Amino acid sequence: MLLLAFDTSTPAVTAALHDGEDVVAESTEVDARRHGELLLPAVDRVLAEAGTRLDRVTDLVVGVGPGPYTGLRVGLVTALSFGDALGLPVHGLCSLDGIAHATGREGPFTVATDARRKEVYWARYDNATTRVGEPCVDRPDDIADQVAGLPAAGAGALLYPETFPEVIEGAPEHPSAAALARLAAVRLAAGGELLPPRPLYLRRPDAKVPAGYKAVLPR
Incomplete structure (x- = not known):
């Protein structure tokens, strides 16, 4: 197994590579406005750090959210594109x-x-x-x-400390692809099924079609 995982459901753009035993490379950058710019370089970094190539990956894992529409779709579209191009299974995990x-x-x-x-x-x-x-x-x-x-x-x-007064010491603020990769590897090794690579939006997107615009008809 050589499992590539990534997640873009939060401001963190994170990627990791798991060899079936443990994570061998990982990369995380936090920037809420540059998911599309940061994800592919992150994938390149973890592959280079592990001394391997994308065509040697056997499984893809992507965080499916919940998360905002714009960032979340970057990871999902990238995972589905890789899966289609390389003929690889694409697994989803709740971020x-x-x-x-x-x-x-x-x-x-x-x-x-x-x-x-x-x-x-x-x-x-x-x-x-x-x-x-x-x-x-x-x-x-x-x-x-x-x-x-x-x-x-x-x-x-x-x-929101009023609602969550006790924060776990040392706990991450955002998902890490390393944690997703470890969790996915355990579940796959046990024969478990992961989620389909479809987004968990949980609410409608911020962008809406304008109402009351004037229709233009051909003459």
Whole structure:
């Protein structure tokens, strides 16, 4: 197995390579406005660091969010393009699961990332590898009772300390491709199925078709 993973669901543009035993190369840059510019160079870096080529990759893993439309689609379109060109399987993973896996926690906790609009994408976990239910998007005040007493990880937890007063020490703010790769490798080795490479938007995009515009008809 030579598994290439990447994620663009948050301001972090992250890529990693896993050889079936562990991560052999990884790259992460945080820039919310340059996903399209940063992802392919990140892939090139991890391949070069590992001393291999893209045509030797056997599996692709991509974070499917939840996340904003513009950034998230960069990773998904790139993964699907690689998969089509190279004839490789493309697996999806919830990006929140990557943050959860990186914590290494054995007890219950919450992961929350910044969804903008004063909202968070969030999910509850029994441990670092087991999510409870599906990811959601909500205002922090509206979920205070549901996450009360639980430690939390992710940039959303840092943004709203009133709702998430206990942040897990050392937990990542954003998903890392290294954590996604490790989680995917474990699940694939166990014969488990991952998600299809389709985006978890959870809400409609910010951009909308203008209403009330004047139609122009051909003469």
